[in-house]
Amino acid sequence: MLSAVVVVLVLAVGLVAWVGVRAALARGELESAIPLAGTMQRQVVAGDGEAARATGLELAERASSAATLTSDPVWRAFEGIPALGRNLAVVRQLAGVVDDLARDGISPLADVAGGISVDDFRPVDGVIDVQPLVDAQPAIAAAAAAILTAQDHISAIDTDDTLSEVSGAVGRLGSAVDEAALSIDAVDKAVRIIPAMLGASGPRNYAVLFQNPAELRSTGGIVGAVALIHTENGVLQLTQQAPGASFLRKSQSVLELPGDTRNLYSDRTGQYMLNVGLTPNFPLSARLAQEMWRLQFGVQVDGVLSIDPVALGYILAATGPITLPSGDVLNSDNAVSLLLTDVYQRYSEPSDQDAFFASAAVAVFSAVAGGDVDPVKLITALGQAGNERRVLVWSAAEAEQAVLAPTTLAGALPVSDTTTQRFGLYLNDATGAKMGTYLAVDTSVGQASCRADRRPNYSVEVTLTNTAPADAATVLPRYVTGGGEYGVAPGNVKTIVSAYAAPALQNLGLTQDGQKVPYLPATDDGYQVSALTVDLAPGQSTVVRYNWLGPESFSGDIELQMTPVIHRNETNKLDISC
Incomplete structure (x- = not known):
C-alpha cells in the first residue's frame, strides 16, 4: 500500500514538474516570438527583405513550439485544477493565437518580404514596376485577415481570476496586435489601389x-x-x-x-x-x-x-x-x-x-x-x-474611393466612434491676401462630466496669433497684405474659423477671450458647426473656445482634425473645470 502511495506521489510530482517545465519553455518562446514581429517590420521598412524573411521564419518556429508545449494531454488535464487551471488555459489560448497569427499571417508576409526590396518601388526613368505590389496582394490580404481573427480571439480570452502576469500578457499581446492591425490595414489598402492608380489596368x-x-x-x-x-x-x-x-x-x-x-x-x-x-x-x-x-x-x-x-x-x-x-x-x-x-x-x-x-x-x-x-x-x-x-x-x-474613405488621405469630415470623439477645426482666409504665413495656431481639446446624468461637456480651444511685424503694412508687399482691398487693414489677418462636432452633440456656443460673442450656428451634412470671424492686428492674439454637450456618458479619447496650416503645434489636453 505504501509503495502505491509513493508511486502516486512521484507520478504527481513528475506531472507537476512536467507542466512547470513546459510552462517555462512556452513562456520563453512567446517572449522571444512577439518582439520579432516588430523586428521584421523594421527590416521591411529598411529594405532588407531577406533578413525580414528569416525573422518571420524564426517567429513562426517559436510560436509553433509554444503552442505545442501548451497543448499536450497533461497540460489540458491540469487546466481542470481550481485556481491554477484558469491560468494554464489562458496561456494555452495565448500560444494558440500567436501560432495561428504566425502561420496564417506572418509566414505569408515573410515569403513576400524575402522576394522584394523597398528599392523595387523606386521609379526608374519615370516608371514604377507595379508587379511586386500585385504579387503581394494575396499574402497581405491573408495577413490582414489573420490579424482580424487574432483580435477576435484575444478579445474572447477570459482573464478573470488569473494572475496579473497572465492577464498582463494578454493585454500586451492585444496592444501589439492592434498596432499591427493598423499597419497591415494601411499596406493592404495601398497594394489594392496603387497598381490601378498607376495604370496597371489601363491609362x-x-x-x-x-x-x-x-x-x-x-x-x-x-x-x-x-x-x-x-x-x-x-x-x-x-x-x-x-x-x-x-x-x-x-x-x-x-x-x-x-x-x-x-x-x-x-x-x-x-x-x-x-x-x-x-x-x-x-x-x-x-x-x-x-x-x-x-x-x-x-x-x-x-x-x-x-x-x-x-x-x-x-x-x-x-x-x-x-x-x-x-x-x-x-x-x-x-x-x-x-x-x-x-x-x-x-x-x-x-x-x-x-x-x-x-x-x-x-x-x-x-x-x-x-x-x-x-x-x-x-x-x-x-x-x-x-x-x-x-x-x-x-x-x-x-x-x-471606398478603400480610401476611412483614411486621412480621403480628407472627409471627422467620424466619431465608440472609443474616440472627433472634432473638426477649419480655417478660411478672409483677408484676400497671403497673410496666412504669419498666422500661428495652437489647439487643445478636453472633456469633463459635470452633470448628474454624466453627459460630458466637450471643448475645442484655438489660439490664433498674428506674428507679422508691427510695420507689416509698409514693409510687406501689397500682394501679401491685400492693401485693404477687401476691407481688412493692411498687416491684419482675418480668418473664418469653423468648428465641427458630431451630429449627436448639442451646440453650446463659444467664447472669445473668455466672453460670449455672437457667432454663426449652422449644420453641414448633419454636423453641428460654429463659425466665427477673427481679425487680428500684428502681434495680436485671441483665444476661441467652442463648447458642446454629449448625448451620453463617454470615457474615450478626443481627437481634433483640422486645416493643415503652416505653423501649428500638437493639439494639447485642455483642462475643463466644472
Whole structure:
C-alpha cells in the first residue's frame, strides 16, 4: 500500500514538474516570438527583405513550439485544477493565437518580404514596376485577415481570476496586435489601389492641386497651380500645367452644391478653382476640381490629388536639394520660406509667383519620378504628410474611393466612434491676401462630466496669433497684405474659423477671450458647426473656445482634425473645470 502511495506521489510530482517545465519553455518562446514581429517590420521598412524573411521564419518556429508545449494531454488535464487551471488555459489560448497569427499571417508576409526590396518601388526613368505590389496582394490580404481573427480571439480570452502576469500578457499581446492591425490595414489598402492608380489596368489621368496655405482654405489653401499626371503601366508623366487663377470663373457652381455648403461657404466654392477648398469635405472639392478641369480642357480626370509646400519640404528630405530653373536651390529646410515668403518679396506679379511655385512642384515631381529619391525616406515623408492632411487623394472609381474613405488621405469630415470623439477645426482666409504665413495656431481639446446624468461637456480651444511685424503694412508687399482691398487693414489677418462636432452633440456656443460673442450656428451634412470671424492686428492674439454637450456618458479619447496650416503645434489636453 505504501509503495502505491509513493508511486502516486512521484507520478504527481513528475506531472507537476512536467507542466512547470513546459510552462517555462512556452513562456520563453512567446517572449522571444512577439518582439520579432516588430523586428521584421523594421527590416521591411529598411529594405532588407531577406533578413525580414528569416525573422518571420524564426517567429513562426517559436510560436509553433509554444503552442505545442501548451497543448499536450497533461497540460489540458491540469487546466481542470481550481485556481491554477484558469491560468494554464489562458496561456494555452495565448500560444494558440500567436501560432495561428504566425502561420496564417506572418509566414505569408515573410515569403513576400524575402522576394522584394523597398528599392523595387523606386521609379526608374519615370516608371514604377507595379508587379511586386500585385504579387503581394494575396499574402497581405491573408495577413490582414489573420490579424482580424487574432483580435477576435484575444478579445474572447477570459482573464478573470488569473494572475496579473497572465492577464498582463494578454493585454500586451492585444496592444501589439492592434498596432499591427493598423499597419497591415494601411499596406493592404495601398497594394489594392496603387497598381490601378498607376495604370496597371489601363491609362489614368489625375489632376494634382498645389494648395497654398499662405491664403487658407479649409482643405489647406487656395489652388495656386494644377498639373495633369498621366499614368499607364507604372509610367508617370506630367503632361500639362495651369495656374489656378487661369481657370475661368463661372457665374454659377459647376456642380449642384449641397444646401449646407452654400449656406456656410457660398456658391464661390463651385465657381472658381481657387476656392474649391472652402469646404472641408475634400471629396466634394475634388469633384468640383474634376469638373472645372473638364470644362477648361475637355478631359475627364480619373482622380484628384492635393499637396502643399510643407509636404514638398518633407519629400525634399528624400530627394535631397533640387536646383530650380531660377537657380535657387530648394531643400527641406528652406522650402516653406522660399515658396511662401521669399517668392512674394521677389515677384510682384501673381502670374510670376504662380509660375515659380509650379516650377518647384514640377522639379520635385521630376526628381521622384526619375528615381532620384531614397524610397524609405519618401515613404516616411508621405506618411507624415498624409497624417497631417497635407496630401489628399480622391478617386472617381467607387471601389477605390471606398478603400480610401476611412483614411486621412480621403480628407472627409471627422467620424466619431465608440472609443474616440472627433472634432473638426477649419480655417478660411478672409483677408484676400497671403497673410496666412504669419498666422500661428495652437489647439487643445478636453472633456469633463459635470452633470448628474454624466453627459460630458466637450471643448475645442484655438489660439490664433498674428506674428507679422508691427510695420507689416509698409514693409510687406501689397500682394501679401491685400492693401485693404477687401476691407481688412493692411498687416491684419482675418480668418473664418469653423468648428465641427458630431451630429449627436448639442451646440453650446463659444467664447472669445473668455466672453460670449455672437457667432454663426449652422449644420453641414448633419454636423453641428460654429463659425466665427477673427481679425487680428500684428502681434495680436485671441483665444476661441467652442463648447458642446454629449448625448451620453463617454470615457474615450478626443481627437481634433483640422486645416493643415503652416505653423501649428500638437493639439494639447485642455483642462475643463466644472
